[in-house]
Amino acid sequence: MSQSQDSSDTGLTAENSKTDKDSEPPQSSQSVELSNQKPKRTSSATLQCPICNEAMISIHQLNRHIDDTHVESADTQKGREDPSSKLTTNEIVGNDIKSWIKKKLPAEPTSLFSPGKRKTINLDLLDGNRGFGLSDSLNDASKSPRSKEQLPMELLPLKSVSPRNSRTNEITRSHWRQPSINGALSCSHPSCKRTLNIKNGIVNCRKCGNLFCNEHTHCKVRLRNPEPGEGKLPLYDCTANGVWCRSCETCYLNKPDFVAGVEVTVNDVTVQFQQKRSEFIDTKTLRRIKIQKRFIKNANLITERFVANSRASFWNGFSLSAFNSKNDPLIAQQKQLVGSDNWQDDSITHCAICFTNFNFLIRKHHCRLCGRLVCNDPDGERMYCSILLPITSFIEKLPTLNYANLVKQNLPKMLEVPPESQDRISLRCCVDCKNDLLHSWKVSDELRQESDREIFTIYNGILVLKNTISTLLPRYRKLVEEISQSDADADRLDLNKARLRLMSALKDFEGASTRFRTQFLKLQDGKLCIKNEYSNHKQLVLNMYQSTIMFLQDNLETFKSLNAKIQENEKKTIEKMEAGVQQTERPRLTKREVREKREKLMVMKEQAFIVENLIDSATKQRKFDEIDLLLGNKNELAKEIAVLEEELGDEGF
Amino acid sequence: MPPSQRFAQFKLVLLGESAVGKSSVVHRFVKNTFDNMRESTIGAAFLTQSVTLPEINATVKFEIWDTAGQERYKSLAPMYYRNAHAALCVYDITNSSSFQKAQNWIKELKKQASEGIVICLVGNKADLEDERQVDANAVTAYVEELSGEGIQVFTEECSAKSGEGVLEIFTNVAKALPVEETINGASKPSAGRQSGVELNRRPQQQGCC
Numbered sequence: 001m002s003q004s005q006d007s008s009d010t011g012l013t014a015e016n017s018k019t020d021k022d023s024e025p026p027q028s029s030q031s032v033e034l035s036n037q038k039p040k041r042t043s044s045a046t047l048q049c050p051i052c053n054e055a056m057i058s059i060h061q062l063n064r065h066i067d068d069t070h071v072e073s074a075d076t077q078k079g080r081e082d083p084s085s086k087l088t089t090n091e092i093v094g095n096d097i098k099s100w101i102k103k104k105l106p107a108e109p110t111s112l113f114s115p116g117k118r119k120t121i122n123l124d125l126l127d128g129n130r131g132f133g134l135s136d137s138l139n140d141a142s143k144s145p146r147s148k149e150q151l152p153m154e155l156l157p158l159k160s161v162s163p164r165n166s167r168t169n170e171i172t173r174s175h176w177r178q179p180s181i182n183g184a185l186s187c188s189h190p191s192c193k194r195t196l197n198i199k200n201g202i203v204n205c206r207k208c209g210n211l212f213c214n215e216h217t218h219c220k221v222r223l224r225n226p227e228p229g230e231g232k233l234p235l236y237d238c239t240a241n242g243v244w245c246r247s248c249e250t251c252y253l254n255k256p257d258f259v260a261g262v263e264v265t266v267n268d269v270t271v272q273f274q275q276k277r278s279e280f281i282d283t284k285t286l287r288r289i290k291i292q293k294r295f296i297k298n299a300n301l302i303t304e305r306f307v308a309n310s311r312a313s314f315w316n317g318f319s320l321s322a323f324n325s326k327n328d329p330l331i332a333q334q335k336q337l338v339g340s341d342n343w344q345d346d347s348i349t350h351c352a353i354c355f356t357n358f359n360f361l362i363r364k365h366h367c368r369l370c371g372r373l374v375c376n377d378p379d380g381e382r383m384y385c386s387i388l389l390p391i392t393s394f395i396e397k398l399p400t401l402n403y404a405n406l407v408k409q410n411l412p413k414m415l416e417v418p419p420e421s422q423d424r425i426s427l428r429c430c431v432d433c434k435n436d437l438l439h440s441w442k443v444s445d446e447l448r449q450e451s452d453r454e455i456f457t458i459y460n461g462i463l464v465l466k467n468t469i470s471t472l473l474p475r476y477r478k479l480v481e482e483i484s485q486s487d488a489d490a491d492r493l494d495l496n497k498a499r500l501r502l503m504s505a506l507k508d509f510e511g512a513s514t515r516f517r518t519q520f521l522k523l524q525d526g527k528l529c530i531k532n533e534y535s536n537h538k539q540l541v542l543n544m545y546q547s548t549i550m551f552l553q554d555n556l557e558t559f560k561s562l563n564a565k566i567q568e569n570e571k572k573t574i575e576k577m578e579a580g581v582q583q584t585e586r587p588r589l590t591k592r593e594v595r596e597k598r599e600k601l602m603v604m605k606e607q608a609f610i611v612e613n614l615i616d617s618a619t620k621q622r623k624f625d626e627i628d629l630l631l632g633n634k635n636e637l638a639k640e641i642a643v644l645e646e647e648l649g650d651e652g653f
Numbered sequence: 654m655p656p657s658q659r660f661a662q663f664k665l666v667l668l669g670e671s672a673v674g675k676s677s678v679v680h681r682f683v684k685n686t687f688d689n690m691r692e693s694t695i696g697a698a699f700l701t702q703s704v705t706l707p708e709i710n711a712t713v714k715f716e717i718w719d720t721a722g723q724e725r726y727k728s729l730a731p732m733y734y735r736n737a738h739a740a741l742c743v744y745d746i747t748n749s750s751s752f753q754k755a756q757n758w759i760k761e762l763k764k765q766a767s768e769g770i771v772i773c774l775v776g777n778k779a780d781l782e783d784e785r786q787v788d789a790n791a792v793t794a795y796v797e798e799l800s801g802e803g804i805q806v807f808t809e810e811c812s813a814k815s816g817e818g819v820l821e822i823f824t825n826v827a828k829a830l831p832v833e834e835t836i837n838g839a840s841k842p843s844a845g846r847q848s849g850v851e852l853n854r855r856p857q858q859q860g861c862c
Contacts, residue, residue: 600728607696607729614699626701629716633699636732 171223171234171245175209189216189248206245207234219252220244291436292401294369297337298427299391300404305330306425307410334368342371351375353430354382367430369437374430386430390414390422397441455537458516459544465509466548469555472502480562484569495566506556513548521545594648601644608637659711661835664718665826666733668762669743670754671722674777677813678743679719682823687814694721697729704820704827711836713827715739734762739771739826746776746810747784756795763804771829772806775822780812 047056051070056062179185185196188210196202201214206223222242223234236242236255335343343366349357352372358364362375365386374386392414395407414425429437476498483495520541521528528545530538611634618626667675676694680686683702698719705712718733720726734740740762744755755774762772774796776787792808799806807825811818 599725603696603726603728607726610696611699623701626699626716630699633732640732 170225171206171243172225172232173204175232175234176204177209177211179211185211187211187213187216189213192216203246205248205251207236207247207251209233210248212248217246217248219247219249221247221252221255223247288436288439291369291433292398294337295394295398295427295429295437296401296403298334298368299395299407301330301333301337302391302425302427303404303407303410303414306414307406309424310413331366335366335371338368338371344371344373346373348373351382351385353385353432356382365428367433368427369429369433372430376428384431386428387434388423388426388428389434390417390426392417392425394427394437397438455520455534455541455544458512458519462509462512462516462544462548465505465512466551468505469502469509469551472498472505473555473558476502477558477562480565484565499563502559506552506559509548509552513545513552516545516548597644597648601641601648604637604641604644608634608641611637659709659836660714661711661830661832662714662716663738663827663830663835664736665715665739665741666718666730666737667720667741667743668730668734668755668758669722669741669775670745670748670751671724673722673743673745673748673751674813675722675741675743676719678741678775678777678811678819678822679717681813681816681819683717685816687816693723694719696721696726697733702823704823706824706827706832708828709832711832713830713832715823715827731765734766734770736767737770738767738830739773740766741773741775741822741826743775743777744787745778746787747778747781749786752776752787752792759799759804759806769831771826772804773822773826774806774808776808776810777813779810779817780815 047059047062048054049056049062049065049069051066054065056065179196179202185202186192187194187196187200188205189212192213192215194200194213194215196211196213201212201217203212203214203217204210205212205217207221221244222237222239223245224237224242226233226235234245238256344352346364348364351358351362351374353374354377356362356375358373358375364373365376366372367374367386375382376388377383377385378387392411395401395403395411396415417425476495479495479498483492517528520531520534522531523529530541534541611630615627615630615634618624618630667679669675671693676691676698677687679698679700680688680691683700700717700719701714702717703712703714718737720730720733740758742755742758742762744751746752759772759774762770774792776792789810796806796808807829809818809822809825811822813819
């Protein structure tokens, strides 16, 4: 729609720039498109379309009109316009149109419609019927003096002013039912008893021509005019050539593409989603591993330095080096560790996380794990951008990482460092790196809580059963398929065993899920709710339970279908065995039988030939009563021959 | 009702060993001719002939299927006796094995053919009385044995060469057939068509070979 607005905007700006309206004659729509300078005439009482000068009643109608009528012409121009220039004009024009609309709004004729009536206008405009909606039916209704009286007087001139959209005019109206002059009309919809008047609307369904109220002509169908010989009614046309027309519900429901098109096309994007998701998780994990590695190296470095310092000058070494950060070799090492490419240089002026400008108070700090420049915000004034923490606190939380031996040995010592001198062993890291680094700790910490343990033990039991089922079920399926293909009875025993095992596993699983439910969930107002004591793990428990139930349902269903398959199979084999006695004899013809049948077939063919000759001679001798008999015999012979040939099959001649 | 209108049509089949004179009997009946050097029949020949029964004022028309007696064509016979109304089991009185064969045919007919089929055991070549091998007493004994089993078979002897007894056979068969029922009853067995020419008949469509 922006395109259409664009085209209207060009007209509006032109209008706006000219102060002396009404001074020049109206221009054609094409010329407006070509030159923005051409002025247009607008009366103060009505609105006009800036493109085709059609008179409009309200801004809303104008919008509709532009969308419906000029959208196509605008589309065709799309190619010619430079997208960048379009964007800028759009911005400029955007302001203009606001002011233009503001100016126009008071000028809008307020007396025209009450709000209730406006609704009907909106509805009719949906039709793509350019003029005032009721005017269509009123064209016919105006013949009756009664309805004419009810017309707002402004409408009548309007009708003549506005050239009706040519496309709507294409559809024939000859079949429209005329509103009768005397007596109240009511809507043709079977369940609608409303009388048709200006308020409720008097609308012809464009397809069937019957009269309806506004509410029951909501629908739109695409129509075309009937070709000569196709009757009088307009016909459905689902292609783009069809004209959108207002219709009643019946006609809407009967339209062919509706009937044919009810099938929903399903686009399953689960696989794509899973792919994307796994990609995302992979990158996340990679980043976490990277950050972790860097942290280990950093911890090693810092510990080394700590050890060296504590040896060299026990008392004053650290105080010098702590404030001498610019030339600190540690920073150079840390920069190397992160990689000089990642280490942002000092020209950066914004914090990478909160985008605050660095200044005298908000200092730049390098995150030692990712190398970005961030501000110091330990108290969360901005976004906790970075924090300076002693490595010991990290190491305590991540004790299992592969630190150097030096770190492990000196950890107790480092823990004894008093808080005021902890800077020596501290590490600056941004909030993102901190989260990444501590992610595994957070996860395990969440799981470490007491009440979780209970949930997990039970759920683990369920998982074990789940595993058994998911290994047993494919095996069972395989057996079933084998049996249904080979018809052999040999595997029956295996199959039965597998079925029994699977059944017991499923039973156990069901029992476990029931226990799980009774343990953690309770029924409240007919809904399953989590018990109060586990309420802080609501999501976890509910998800576990849901997955359990879904697994159970899915597998039970497959199990049942497999069983049904077996039963069907068995039934078939029994039937086959019953029918087998006759069937086995047929395909196996002995050589003698073949010879006999061939002989028989030959005789039959000979006889058929003889009968043929007899028929000939009977025809010549005009013995018509004989012909019938002979024909009957001939047919009999043909049947017999067919049977024999079928019996012989490939063994025939 | 004029006599010509009392009309019934029956299907009759001849069975028997080869060279007993089935075709000769038929030709004697149908054309009243005899050919000393008749060739053996191939498949089954079809002929029609009528006999009048003045006692009941009716005409019986036989559609006669004269099957070949050779072993080779044995498989054709069931098709023809299956819905036949009468069967002539022909044997050669100078050949005892042909009589044996005729007995087999009777057995088969009782098993396979339709109920109520009229069977006539015909001894042909009665002119060769000197060379007779099948004793008339044996035949009567056999027929009595059959009637003891509930099978009604009547027996005749004839000579196609001299023409003696041929017509009697067919007349007797016609008398044994349910002529009245066929004429009056709705159940006209296979007598589908009235005699006469149907004017609107479409010409028979036939292939070239």
